[in-house]
Amino acid sequence: MSEQRKPAEEYVVIRHRPGYRLRRTSILLAFTLIAAAAGYAAGLAQGGFRFTNVEASNERLEAKAATLEANYREAQQQLVNLERGKIIDEQALNQARKIIVDLETRVGGLKSDLTFYKNIMAPSETSKGLQVDSFSLSRDRQVGAYNFKLVMTQVGNNKSYISGVVAVNIIGMRVDEKEVIALRDLSQEIEDLGVKFRFRYFQDVEGKLTLPDGFEPLEVQVVAQAEGRKSSQAERTFNWDDLTEN
Structure with missing residues (x-):
């Protein structure tokens, strides 16, 4: 009986390059850091734009509120002036009416006195x-x-x-x-x-x-x-x- 021959073992020859893995890892890490930095910068830029818009809108709203408040105070003062003017007008009107009534009373009294003296001096x-x-x-x-x-x-x-x-x-x-x-x-x-x-x-x-x-x-x-x-x-x-x- 003949003795079987074992297959021959195969060997792979790999070129040895010292520092290759380290360089590849470093490059990947660098790209990752660059991408993260770019994303952060973009987000920061966008967020800053939003903040600027909000701040500008807030300033416009504050200016509008200040204008409305000034208009309200002016309208309120005008109302007070009108009410005071109305009171003054009513007082002046009442005083004028009283003067007219007094004058009418005096005129009536004078006419009565005139008639009285006429009847005495020139009777029928x-x-x-x-x-x-x-x-x-x-x-x-x-x-x-x-x-x-x-x-x-x-x-x-x-x-x-x-x-x-x-x-x-x-x-x-x-x-x-x-x-x-x-x-x-x-x-x-x-x-x-x-x-x-x-x-x-x-x-x-x-x-x-x-x-x-x-x-x-x-x-x-x-x-x-x-x-x-x-x-x-x-x-x-x-x-x-x-x-x-x-």
């Missing part, structure tokens, strides 16, 4: 001599109290004085009965039943009267009696409601 044929011109009432602060004013005139012939007495009575109802009360019994300023007068043109009789409890006034009766050479009588009745309606 039917109104000469002693006249009961007017009787007026105004409410007092005290309940049931009134301020009164009686005006008598001498119309036409005013060259000499006229004298006499005038009586004032308040006519009304109390406990369903008619009652006549003399002014003397209602006023502390009047002491006699007849108030004496003496004048050439006109004379006022003024005072305060207080109504008794339960008395309902209806009329005021005035009777004036002139004495002496100009003896005459003047009588006039005034409705109480007409005297106190204001």
